[in-house]
Amino acid sequence: MKNRKLLCTILSILLVISSLAGCSKSNTEQTNNNTVSAEDDTNTETEAEATTAPEKAADTLSGTITINTQAGVGVAEAWEAVAKAYMINHPNVQVVVDLKPTEGYGEWVQNIYNTENPTTDIVNINLAGSAAVGKSINFLEYADSDSPYSDGVWTDQFNYSMQVRDLARGEWTALSLDSVQVLWLYNKQIFEEAGITEPPKTWDELAAACEKVKAAGYQPISMPGDYNSFWSGTMGWLAQIYADQTTRSMVNEYRAQEGDYCYDPDVDGTWSYDPTDPYNDDSWKVNSNAVRAFKAVKEGKYAPDSVGMKTVWTNFAKVFPKYAGGDAFFGTSEGVSLFYQGKAAMMVDGAWRLVNFKNDMEKVASGEDVKSGDTVIDGVKKFDLGTFNMPSMEGEGIEANARTIEVANGFLGAIKKDKEHDALVVDFLMYLSSKEGYSYYLTAGINAEMVPNGPSLVYGVELPEEYRSIFDNLSFIGNCQKGYSCMLARGMAGSAGDITESYRAFYDYSYKYLSGKLTIDQWLAKHKVNVNTYLDKAMTTSGISENDLKNPQTAPTGQ
Structure with missing residues (x-):
């Protein structure tokens, strides 16, 4: 094939x-x-x-x-x-x-x-x-x-x-x-008022920018902090993005080895690890072996309590919930309203927000209601929108610059x-x-106010100029969601579906840690217990058995 x-x-x-x-x-x-x-x-x-x-x-x-x-x-x-x-x-x-x-x-x-x-x-x-x-x-x-x-x-x-x-x-x-990219958005007027001349490029610069925004009288970040956010929303995205900074070298553990069922000598035989290249571990450059990934977790080589994860969550605590609404952060289910009202300076969202923002500002100009979900947002203010990519974390255990979520959707x-x-x-x-079919799909959808996530993946299909120009300004930095670079970011999951119990445990101890009720070492210990508790279930739902771990070169049978 x-x-x-x-x-x-x-x-x-x-x-x-x-x-x-x-x-x-x-x-x-x-x-x-x-x-x-x-x-x-x-x-x-x-x-x-x-x-x-x-x-x-x-x-x-x-x-x-x-x-x-x-x-x-x-x-x-x-x-x-x-x-x-x-x-x-x-x-x-x-x-x-x-x-x-x-x-x-x-x-x-x-x-x-x-x-x-x-x-x-x-x-x-x-x-x-x-x-x-x-x-x-x-x-x-x-x-x-x-x-x-x-x-x-x-x-x-x-x-x-x-x-x-x-x-x-x-x-x-x-x-x-179609494609989607997760990025930071900011209010240019608030940044200017707070004396921030350039968007942050590192996590420490992000924290410093938050302090300046707070001193200027605004909430720095508007972001949901409920369970859904930690599972499949904004905080879950950030957990994966920054865990990926700490695990890039793990590709050397789970990459296809000579003799493996998925090994290709023309690809894997010539590939070499390069953490400076955000596309180095793309799927068409190196093959990954699912059995070797689980084997590395089972043997503790791929560790949920690594020094890198300690750095990531120590950095998260510098920003959340302090600069995202304090204790109210954990009860917040959407981040758009405060941002649109000019009360918060930054938010994280998919690139579709750029089109939404354009359309919503046009509604403000014409006197129409602007909504977040089904709720009308009162007091929406027009402002200039800026974007920046994920600021990289620095410190012990950080192996490469931050990537983001850049995936097909x-x-x-x-x-x-x-x-x-x-x-x-x-x-x-x-x-x-096909070019013809998807052109009809996009044209009719956009004419009916459908919002595209990003550029089309169908060859020859282009968005209308007013949308294409919006996405033209984005810079791509690589996708963290490939291979197994963030497989332990939010607990444990298997290929056949979420392990809800693991994700809920992750939210519970993360909430307690960010609320000051747990130390970072206690968070790491609970995260390790969570992963180990549901590892066998994740293997089962992924069709991988203990016997498969003994023979990682063979295609898994689950027996």
């Missing part, structure tokens, strides 16, 4: 995608249940411009495809546009767009996977957890297939290297077609049924991920 030997073994889809479960560009839920018809009188441009598929494909494809992804502003319109264009090419196919509310979606999609003979086809698989194991279409089986919608194979249509794949299971079950999965139906669903996804 194309490039399979070159792919990095990803410990778990969850380690990458559950951490972005809280990343959402949508702030208004919608539910849409439509059977899109090629004869609808809407979207006539799509009907006029849709490319006719080859005669054979148009004649032979038939059936019903049901889309049950999460709803959001403009998302229904986006799906309906691409569905209609697809059905013009394939008149014997019916596409049902039935989007579900974001609230409770995780429970809903898990139940769907456990339902006998569901009508559902396409879902957001990142929230399905262990329910999706063995029940989803494996896109690797189609990766080398010629696409009717381009001049090459399917995976030549988009950035395939950024897709999350799991070679431990030989699976690729999540298709992601979308996580479209499909419930596995019979082969003929699976092929139909994949054909639709081929069209969606």
Whole structure:
């Protein structure tokens, strides 16, 4: 299979995608249940411009495809546009767009996977957890297939290297077609008033900037500090980003060794460790072995209580909760309101906030309400927005400069049924991920106020200039969510889903530490106990057994 030997073994889809479960560009839920018809009188441009598929494909494809992804502003319109264009090419196919509310979606999609003979086809698989194991279409089986919608194979249509794949299971079950970057945003007027001439580049500079902002009469940082934030939101992102600064050399432990089932001599035989290169451990440059990663944790080589983690959490305590609202930080569930009201100088968010900010400031100018979720924000003030990348921590155990979360986003999965139906669903996804299909998707969505997360990963598809120029100013610094560099950042998890008990324990002792009720050494001890307590469960859900640890060169069997 194309490039399979070159792919990095990803410990778990969850380690990458559950951490972005809280990343959402949508702030208004919608539910849409439509059977899109090629004869609808809407979207006539799509009907006029849709490319006719080859005669054979148009004649032979038939059936019903049901889309049950999460709803959001403009998302229904986006799906309906691409569905209609697809059905013009394939008149014997019916596409049902039935989007579900974001609230409770995780429970809903898990139940769907456990339902006998569901009508559902396409879902957001990142929230399905262990329910999706063995029940989803494996896109690797189609990766080398010629696409009717381009001049090459399917995976030549988009950035395939950024897709999350799991070679431990030989699976690729999540298709992601746009990108996202997590960064800091700041109010330029407040920085100027506080005498801050340049955004901070180190964590100590961040703390010093916070002190200046506080002295000027503003809250330095507006950020949620509840359990959801530590699990899948802002604090969880920061925990991963800065744990990654301490574990870069661990790639030498979990990289594929000669003789390993995932070793490629043309890649792994020539690779060398370079912590100064933030892309050195990208999946197409070095293969990782999931068994070796767990073996390193089991043997204590990959330690949750390392000196580097002590440095990270000592630095966190310099800023949180002191400069993020004090004790109120832990009860805060969103960080937008104070930032928009000009009461707080900084926040952390995904790059989609840049587009949201532009749209929200236009609403202020026209007298419209600006909301955070469903809540209207009173007293929104217009100001100039600035951004800066993650300030690097310095100190004992820090091995490299900070990276951030720069990943593919979308996580479209499909419930596995019979082969003929699976092929139909994949054909639709081929069209969606083509230049033509995704252009329809983005154009219709943006026209309906859908907010893009970042640049598209589909080749040849560009955002409108007003959005493209916003993202053009970003500088990319590398992705921390790859391999196993942050696998112990928030406790322990397995590839089939979150271990909720471990994450809740992580939040509990982190809350106590940042509140001054635990010392840093006590935090480290509790973190170690947490990881060791749930390590066996994480191995089980990842399909790795104690016997597999004895033979890390062999593909894990779980037996």
